[in-house]
Amino acid sequence: MARIVQAVRAAIAPLTRTRVFRTVGPVVLPAAERALRIATGGRTQVSGLLVPSLTLHTVGARTGGFRASELMYTPDGQGSALVAGTNFARGRHPAWTHNLLAHPEAEITVRGRRYAVIAERIDTDPEAREAAWERIQQQWPGYRGYERDSGRQVRLFRLRLVRELE
Template sequence: MGRATGPEPLDGRPLGLRLVQKASSTRLFAKAAPRVIPALDRAVHRLTGGRVLLSARMLPGVILTSTGARSGLPRRTPLACVPQEDGGWLLIGSNFGRPAHPAWTRNLLAHPDATVAWRGRDIPVTARLLTGADRTAAWREALALWPPYAVYQSRVEREIRLFRLTPRAPEAAAEAREP
């Protein structure tokens, strides 16, 4: 017999994580989160010199700096991501299950060259909108990391956009893979 460590995970996920995922699937969360979470993430990220993202306590995260589709100005957006073994990232344009695509997805479609802040480093990347089999495989990966994405998709008529970010320089990919 193993020692008791609290409530046994029903599906391999700790109770606390399951509760956060359930809360993040609510419509109230979808209303409040887009205003609160990015503002907190940007502030903490700035105060810690790029070393900490609060939301990364639950999900891996980056700060995406893209070029505004209309303004041409730099736009910094904290985002959950799915790190890839090759040093790239998947970004999920869920917008917390709200009807419109998030602005950062329009920015990447207009200007695919961007930068991500990852583990205290700024890494130049190129974004590619995923379609077909690439999107299907990436969607499965995203759902494995954060099942509430399925709830977000069920609330909206649009297909949630998924992007693959690839470091532009080989040395940047190697740095991204380092722990």
């Protein structure tokens, strides 16, 4: 089964780097993710059909309001999740990265289970940054191309698990 998933990822990954996807994806995917999150109580995500996915719950950097963002993540092999602020290769950092910089205490929902996490920015250490990108690219080939195409350094975070919430 793992080989099938890898083959499907390898086939679909190039499509996610097209202009069409980068135009349509930011509009269609978040709405589809929200609808499926509500319908399944957070147990299923559209992106979760191909890659590990989570819902990141943050406090807004400017508003102080609660925000939810569906994200692909890569397990780091030590119980934490790596997330990259690619924003569909757009020139601006996604809002959730600003929120984590302002309020690193956050929560995630993975397959319907909620956890408290602490976000650590890892892209300030070149060695850790390279290791994170290598791990992410093993999961989703070519994903780092979003960084090149965006014209900015993508913010990378490690979400360290604190505890499971009820």
